[in-house]
Amino acid sequence: MKKFFQVVGFSLFAIVAFALFANYGIPKINPAPPPVEEKVDLGAMTIESFIALGDRIFNGKGTCTLCHNAVGGRAPMLDSVAAKAGERVSDARYKGTATDSEGYIYESMVEPSAFVVVGFGKSGTNDTVSPMPNVSTGSIGLSDVELKAVVAYLQDKAGSDVTVEIPTEAPADEEQEEGAERVVAKTAEEVIENYGCTMCHKIAAGEGDMGPDLTKIGAAKSREYLRRAILDPNANIAVGFDPDMMPGDFGDQMAASELELLVKYMADSK
16 A cells, blocks of 8 residues: 555645646747738838848848858858859759849849859759758748849949849738738648748758758757757757857747757667
């Protein structure tokens, strides 16, 4: 009988401990809506304000500076991309259809493998395949207006003529309702797709090579480590990689259930 009560007591203790951990041990994360197209009055916009919009997108929603920076060296710098466009569209390796800097820059964001700068292609592809995703899809999802604003910004940054014409209105399929509720991912694969993990990592079906390989990360790291790596990516920097490469706001973007789906998926990857 004594042993019975010991078992019962231990079971109750385990249940209470688990409940406390579930409620207080796992970080409280409030789901946030995904990035949305900035609400602008295109009819009243000047070219200067359109360039400024491109600046905000380039350094914000577009996450361009995560790779295109002087620190990591994982993607080419874009300060003079408009000036180099003519040379690149004339290159024998060019596979796109652009004929000028405006078309080349726009194309490079939606079809990045049309031309890969030497030294910046995926490993083993002889610089024929870019590790960059189509930024008009996935977790970044830039609209046509946003893409054109970035083109204008990069043309201006290079000191070139800004040839982009400001759209008169956004296409109907790009309009988004303010405050629309985001659908929370139900599987780890959906989380990986929605948050663009494959842009930088080998994980699931993705072949990103800008960040650590996560295909067998569970064999080396605990769930606590993996959870912290998502919420505070600069807490532990993997050998061979630089700080500030991974966004630090996934804790604000993900629902708690999405975080735990991703952590479990990686922990089980061995």
